[in-house]
Amino acid sequence: GAGVSQTPSNKVTEKGKYVELRCDPISGHTALYWYRQSLGQGPEFLIYFQGTGAADDSGLPNDRFFAVRPEGSVSTLKIQRTERGDSAVYLCASSLRPDLSGANVLTFGAGSRLTVL
Amino acid sequence: QQPVQSPQAVILREGEDAVINCSSSKALYSVHWYRQKHGEAPVFLMILLKGGEQKGHEKISASFNEKKQQSSLYLTASQLSYSGTYFCGTERAGGTSYGKLTFGQGTILTVHP
Numbered sequence: 001g002a003g004v005s006q007t008p009s010n011k012v013t014e015k016g017k018y019v020e021l022r023c024d025p026i027s028g029h030t031a032l033y034w035y036r037q038s039l040g041q042g043p044e045f046l047i048y049f050q051g052t053g054a055a056d057d058s059g060l061p062n063d064r065f066f067a068v069r070p071e072g073s074v075s076t077l078k079i080q081r082t083e084r085g086d087s088a089v090y091l092c093a094s095s096l097r098p099d100l101s102g103a104n105v106l107t108f109g110a111g112s113r114l115t116v117l
Numbered sequence: 118q119q120p121v122q123s124p125q126a127v128i129l130r131e132g133e134d135a136v137i138n139c140s141s142s143k144a145l146y147s148v149h150w151y152r153q154k155h156g157e158a159p160v161f162l163m164i165l166l167k168g169g170e171q172k173g174h175e176k177i178s179a180s181f182n183e184k185k186q187q188s189s190l191y192l193t194a195s196q197l198s199y200s201g202t203y204f205c206g207t208e209r210a211g212g213t214s215y216g217k218l219t220f221g222q223g224t225i226l227t228v229h230p
Contacts, residue, residue, distance in 0.1 A: 004158070033216055042119070042204045042220030043159065056214035091158070095216050103172045104208075104216050106149070108158040 002026075004109035006092050012115045013082055021077040021112045025094030032075050033106060034067055035091040043091055043108075049075060082116045089113050118142055120207050122221035129228045134193045137224045139205030141186040148181050148188040149206040149218055152199075159204060163190065167210060192226070200228045 005024040013019055025032050031050055035043035045059040049069045057067070064082075069075040079086055090113075093106040120141040127135050139148060147166045150173070151159035163173030165181035165188060173179070178191045192199055202225050206218030 031216055040223075042206070042223050043218075045217050045219070048214055048217055050215075056217060058214075059217075093216070103164045103166060103170060104147070105161055105164055105172065106216055106218070107161065108151075110156075110158040 004092055004094055004107055006090075006109040006112050008112055009110065010113045010115075012117065014117050015082060015084060017082050017116075019079045019082055019114060021079075021090050021114070023075045023077070023092030023094075023109060025073065025075070025092070026096075026107055027073075029094035029096050029107075030072070031095045031104075032069060033093040033095075034075070034077050035093065035108075037089045037091055037111070039088075046077075046090075079114075082114075084116050087114055087116045119219055120205055120221040122203075122205055122224050124224060125222070126225040127227070129195045129199075129226070131195060131197060131228055131230055133195055133228075134191070135195060135226060137190045137192070137203050137205075137226070139188045139190075139207070139221055141207050141219075143186065143207070144210040145181075145183070145186050145207050146210040146212065147208040148179075149208070150177070150179060150188075150190050151204045151206065152201045153204065153223075154201040162203075195226075195228045197228050197230065200226055202226070 034046040047057045089111040093108045150162040153159040202223045206220045
């Protein structure tokens with residue numbers, strides 16, 4: 001697609017429920033990133049995929065968070081047993097050229113706003 | 118560790134200039150600048166790489182002092198559309214996770230007519 005698409009744009013759930021957030025990156029972009037943004041803060045890195053594999057998941061806060069990218073395109077961020085502290089905007093980004101020999105520009109989606117009651 | 122941005126907020130009238138600074142305590146490979154409007158995606162403005170390469174929009178200029186690990190974004194002849202929150206994101210030198218950015222806390226820019 002023309003941009004990074006994220007669904008749903010808004011999700012309200014109850015504490016303890018399971019949530020899935022979807023990201024559809026720009027066609028042809030091999031790298032995909034998930035970031036989390038709390039109110040009034042900058043985005044915080046969660047996980048990075050190169051192709052189908054998670055190259056770096058060091059930002060996932062705990063084992064309730066998991067992400068997949070089975071075919072190297074669409075990715076799903078999964079959150080189990082949601083807690084109120086998980087409330088935030090979850091941003092997805094993709095990039096065409098993920099290597100340190102040049103400029104690696106990330107294109108962000110508009111995000112999925114998660115509210116845990 | 119999060120880079121530090123200054124100022125936290127700035128208010129301008131149309132046509133005025135502003136400088137936003139970003140400072141890191143870590144050795145950097147690159148600095149990225151984004152602008153985000155409320156409820157929208159962060160939009161890429163500029164990337165500055167160690168060694169001097171830059172890429173970004175024509176009307177945006179920025180600098181990267183590799184020795185001090187500091188970057189500045191220069192906004193000249195501001196327009197109403199420049200309003201938003203500006204974030205710098207830093208990529209550490211020697212890392213292997215490409216695109217793993219650490220963002221500052223943001224600078225809120227408001228441009229009035």
